[in-house]
Amino acid sequence: MAEPILKIQDLHVVYRTDESTIYAVNGLNLELFSGETLGLVGETGAGKTTTALSVMRLLPERIGKVTRGRIELDGIDVLASTDADMRLLRGSTVSMIFQDPMTSLNPTITVGDQIGEVLRFHRKGIGQAELAAGVENMLEMVGIPAGRKGEYPHQFSGGMKQRIVIAIALACEPKLILADEPTTALDVTIQAQVLDMMSDLKEKLNTSMILITHDLGVVAQTCDKVAIMYAGEIIESGSAEDIFNGEKKHPYTRGLFGSIPDLTKHTRRLSPIEGLMPDPTVLPAGCKFHDRCPECMEICRAVAPPAVWEGSHLISCHLMGDSGKGGTER
Amino acid sequence: MEITRKPAKRKRSQVQLIWFRFQKNKLAMLGLIVFTLMVLMAVYVSIFGDYESAITMDMPNKLQTPSAAHPFGTDQFGRDILIRMMFGARISLSVGLLTMVLSLAAGSLIGAAAGYYGGKVDNLLMRVMDVFLAIPGTLLAISIVAALGQGMFNLLLATAVSQIPAFARVVRSAILTVMGQDYIEAARACGTRGSRIILRHILPNAMGPIIVQATLNIARTILGISSLSFVGLGISPPTPEWGSMLSEGKTMMRYYPHLILIPGAAIALAVMSLNLIGDGLRDALDPRLKN
Amino acid sequence: MNTPLIQTRELKKYFKTPKGMLHAVDGVDLSIEAGSTLGVVGESGCGKSTLGRTILRLIEPTGGEVLYNGQNIASYSGKQMALIHKEMQIIFQDPFSSLNPRMSVRDIIAEPIRVCRLYHSKAEIYRQVDRLMDIVGLASRFENAYPHELDGGRRQRIGIARALAVEPKFVVCDEPVSALDVSIQAQILNLLMDLQDDMGLTYMFITHDLSVVKHISNEIAVMYLGQCVERVASARLFENPLHPYTQALLAAIPVPKLMPRKRSANIIKGEISNPIDPKPGCRFAPRCPLACPRCREETPRLLEAEKGHFVACMQYEGGIK
Numbered sequence: 043m044a045e046p047i048l049k050i051q052d053l054h055v056v057y058r059t060d061e062s063t064i065y066a067v068n069g070l071n072l073e074l075f076s077g078e079t080l081g082l083v084g085e086t087g088a089g090k091t092t093t094a095l096s097v098m099r100l101l102p103e104r105i106g107k108v109t110r111g112r113i114e115l116d117g118i119d120v121l122a123s124t125d126a127d128m129r130l131l132r133g134s135t136v137s138m139i140f141q142d143p144m145t146s147l148n149p150t151i152t153v154g155d156q157i158g159e160v161l162r163f164h165r166k167g168i169g170q171a172e173l174a175a176g177v178e179n180m181l182e183m184v185g186i187p188a189g190r191k192g193e194y195p196h197q198f199s200g201g202m203k204q205r206i207v208i209a210i211a212l213a214c215e216p217k218l219i220l221a222d223e224p225t226t227a228l229d230v231t232i233q234a235q236v237l238d239m240m241s242d243l244k245e246k247l248n249t250s251m252i253l254i255t256h257d258l259g260v261v262a263q264t265c266d267k268v269a270i271m272y273a274g275e276i277i278e279s280g281s282a283e284d285i286f287n288g289e290k291k292h293p294y295t296r297g298l299f300g301s302i303p304d305l306t307k308h309t310r311r312l313s314p315i316e317g318l319m320p321d322p323t324v325l326p327a328g329c330k331f332h333d334r335c336p337e338c339m340e341i342c343r344a345v346a347p348p349a350v351w352e353g354s355h356l357i358s359c360h361l362m363g364d365s366g367k368g369g370t371e372r
Numbered sequence: 373m374e375i376t377r378k379p380a381k382r383k384r385s386q387v388q389l390i391w392f393r394f395q396k397n398k399l400a401m402l403g404l405i406v407f408t409l410m411v412l413m414a415v416y417v418s419i420f421g422d423y424e425s426a427i428t429m430d431m432p433n434k435l436q437t438p439s440a441a442h443p444f445g446t447d448q449f450g451r452d453i454l455i456r457m458m459f460g461a462r463i464s465l466s467v468g469l470l471t472m473v474l475s476l477a478a479g480s481l482i483g484a485a486a487g488y489y490g491g492k493v494d495n496l497l498m499r500v501m502d503v504f505l506a507i508p509g510t511l512l513a514i515s516i517v518a519a520l521g522q523g524m525f526n527l528l529l530a531t532a533v534s535q536i537p538a539f540a541r542v543v544r545s546a547i548l549t550v551m552g553q554d555y556i557e558a559a560r561a562c563g564t565r566g567s568r569i570i571l572r573h574i575l576p577n578a579m580g581p582i583i584v585q586a587t588l589n590i591a592r593t594i595l596g597i598s599s600l601s602f603v604g605l606g607i608s609p610p611t612p613e614w615g616s617m618l619s620e621g622k623t624m625m626r627y628y629p630h631l632i633l634i635p636g637a638a639i640a641l642a643v644m645s646l647n648l649i650g651d652g653l654r655d656a657l658d659p660r661l662k663n
Numbered sequence: 664m665n666t667p668l669i670q671t672r673e674l675k676k677y678f679k680t681p682k683g684m685l686h687a688v689d690g691v692d693l694s695i696e697a698g699s700t701l702g703v704v705g706e707s708g709c710g711k712s713t714l715g716r717t718i719l720r721l722i723e724p725t726g727g728e729v730l731y732n733g734q735n736i737a738s739y740s741g742k743q744m745a746l747i748h749k750e751m752q753i754i755f756q757d758p759f760s761s762l763n764p765r766m767s768v769r770d771i772i773a774e775p776i777r778v779c780r781l782y783h784s785k786a787e788i789y790r791q792v793d794r795l796m797d798i799v800g801l802a803s804r805f806e807n808a809y810p811h812e813l814d815g816g817r818r819q820r821i822g823i824a825r826a827l828a829v830e831p832k833f834v835v836c837d838e839p840v841s842a843l844d845v846s847i848q849a850q851i852l853n854l855l856m857d858l859q860d861d862m863g864l865t866y867m868f869i870t871h872d873l874s875v876v877k878h879i880s881n882e883i884a885v886m887y888l889g890q891c892v893e894r895v896a897s898a899r900l901f902e903n904p905l906h907p908y909t910q911a912l913l914a915a916i917p918v919p920k921l922m923p924r925k926r927s928a929n930i931i932k933g934e935i936s937n938p939i940d941p942k943p944g945c946r947f948a949p950r951c952p953l954a955c956p957r958c959r960e961e962t963p964r965l966l967e968a969e970k971g972h973f974v975a976c977m978q979y980e981g982g983i984k
Contacts, residue, residue: 229707256845298846558755
């Protein structure tokens with residue numbers, strides 16, 4: 043079996059500020075193989091962006107720290123690499139697309155030059171003509187006329203800016219893309235266009251992708267695998283089939299699905315999850331979801347839930363283990 | 373991984389948070405301490421000091437090097453430098469503060485009007501400010517004093533006028549930022565009158581950058597006054613003022629460097645401590661207020 | 664038949680820009696019955712937020728009428744508006760910039776009460792604040808807290824309490840849940856619906872999210888580039904969307920169900936055109952798969968295609984085929 047393109051083991055990340063310590067990621071395990079798209083789902087504060095930044099080693103310098111764990115990207119130990127090594131990886135092996143296209147682009151450099159920058163750094167000794175051709179090729183691939191390469195970001199709309207950001211990310215054909223809520227800031231019709239384009243490109247270039255989002259609809263449309271995060275942990279993961287059509291669900295996942303208004307049914311009231319995500323500076327003992335869980339048991343308050351597997355479907359919940367029904371603990 | 377419960381954070385108001393952040397900045401705290409000492413010194417000398425001894429000549433004792441009786445030595449007129457220094461602090465700090473208040477008041481009115489009313493009013497006021505900004509501050513101050521004659525009041529006026537444009541801009545920009553916020557619209561939506569919006573909503577939130585500017589401004593004013601006094605257009609002798617002390621001492625500085633080093637150091641310390649406080653305030657206020 | 668609480672007739676708001684006249688709201692006709700909710704849906708640049716604010720006269724209309732209980736308030740003087748203000752309020756989108764950071768929760772909610780002089784003694788005002796906090800589900804221990812100490816969901820509850828403090832009849836909700844997490848969105852939506860039932864409020868619910876508006880609205884108006892292109896009862900819009908834009912909008916919503924990928928054909932191409940000095944003709948024509956030459960010359964009017972279902976499209980001029 044081929045080696046995974048990304049392997050994260052027992053990742054723990056904290057943010058230490060003057061006032062407090064934020065436990066952002068608390069024991070995360072993840073594996074992604076070539077060509078797969080993983081949807082990393084969770085609400086604000088779940089730790090999704092922190093995870094992505096850790097893979098890129100882009101955590102805020104003095105404040106963000108990986109306190110435990112191992113990240114292997116294409117066989118390379120990310121946490122043990124030097125800064126110079128990381129710079130070589132970023133853009134060529136792994137690329138990141140950030141959420142807000144309005145601030146992701148440098149307003150004083152033409153879009154052609156911004157795409158060219160990546161190519162120039164990673165393809166040493168590339169000639170002028172080859173560079174220009176590469177830039178134009180990328181623009182066409184994301185649906186922007188190549189003639190516009192001399193224009194500045196402010197001359198493009200939000201959706202087009204995001205396409206340019208994607209062009210920069212894909213310029214060196216990375217093996218892995220980390221897309222952090224790439225379409226959240228866009229209108230829904232533009233989002234549809236951009237997601238469609240991303241799916242096409244992914245197939246063409248056979249890139250793996252981690253798509254960070256809070257929108258289960260986007261996940262259903264684009265992802266093969268899904269992992270659901272809560273308070274810095276993955277509490278459920280599996281193939282898209284497992285998560286959307288599976289019978290068993292983590293109570294949080296069930297709550298997430300219940301919070302989304304369903305266009306096909308007409309219900310008078312929505313069924314939200316009561317309460318809030320726990321304060322990341324003071325995480326609760328036992329299962330971190332226990333105080334919001336409608337099926338909380340005594341054991342949930344004290345003991346962290348085991349990871350229960352059923353084929354490819356992982357659920358981290360006491361209900362699924364011995365005290366629940368079936369599945370095997372690992 | 374089990375993480376034990378810690379007691380919940382104490383709730384803090386914004387002002388307390390700002391003070392907390394300010395305290396973490398070592399340099400800013402140093403500036404605050406130094407400046408506080410200077411203020412205390414000025415207050416002390418106002419109550420207990422003998423002003424006469426600072427200005428009465430005492431020729432037999434002239435040009436003495438630092439000793440027990442005269443910790444900073446004496447100047448060419450036999451006057452104790454330490455006590456002249458302390459009175460100088462009183463003058464510099466009080467004139468500096470007063471000037472800042474004047475230019476703050478005038479600048480705020482102009483900046484607030486420009487920011488709140490916008491449009492033609494904004495344009496007109498800001499272009500007038502631009503004209504003043506185009507003239508170097510010291511030169512402007514010198515021109516005013518030259519035109520109106522010497523004296524404490526004219527000095528104050530001259531220095532204040534040269535500082536007004538900077539304030540007007542800061543106040544205008546602070547007000548524009550606040551006015552872009554939704555809570556101002558919420559206030560208008562229930563029919564709140566303009567005066568209440570300004571007093572209750574705009575001013576408290578625009579205070580931050582204005583206070584920073586004011587602190588930095590006192591430093592600039594002290595320098596400005598000292599400069600004017602140095603060229604003889606400011607405070608005239610025998611009043612002890614750091615700038616005029618520098619001016620008096622410059623003829624003898626070759627052989628008696630303490631005559632200029634000490635007032636020079638005083639100016640430098642005052643300006644530096646105020647700048648550190650101002651920078652510290654700016655950092656404590658700035659990015660993290662936007663959650 | 665009762666007069667609708669809110670009506671607009673040919674409401675216009677134009678902004679002067681260096682490049683020309685920006686038609687933010689361009690001739691919108693609406694009516695909202697008392698106690699009901701009109702959902703106003705559209706993407707960025709359609710003018711929905713401007714529409715809400717213009718109805719409240721937070722922005723001055725350039726033309727047209729706004730009828731409140733039959734009276735045209737667009738022409739009211741300052742003094743006349745002062746009496747109306749407390750009948751119409753607004754809830755904002757951004758839970759961060761909608762609250763004064765220097766005021767405690769209690770003061771924020773009390774402020775409109777004080778301005779409109781609804782109660783006079785401090786005790787009465789604070790009692791009212793307590794009542795309001797209770798109604799919106801804010802624990803009383805947050806009375807002296809400051810906005811920066813609270814999360815988005817709680818801040819939005821404060822915004823709601825503030826809007827309700829003056830006991831309004833009509834509330835414009837400008838994307839009140841867009842900035843919140845999904846699970847919190849559902850909580851706030853339920854709260855808004857409960858409040859409407861308990862207090863008989865009338866809402867204009869502005870959003871870009873069709874799935875949110877379906878639950879809360881009785882009627883939905885779809886806006887595109889300053890104009891209303893379709894208006895019909897909520898359930899009917901989803902059963903039978905008539906305007907090509909509405910159809911594209913519905914097709915673009917990612918559904919949280921696994922479906923085979925057949926997207927490319929349905930995805931609408933292009934971007935919205937320039938709202939500055941728009942040319943005559945249907946504004947959606949450049950992107951419409953069904954556009955014909957007539958669409959580019961004549962501006963379609965909002966006509967009743969079937970009972971209660973209004974649409975501005977050449978296809979339906981003679982009613983539904």
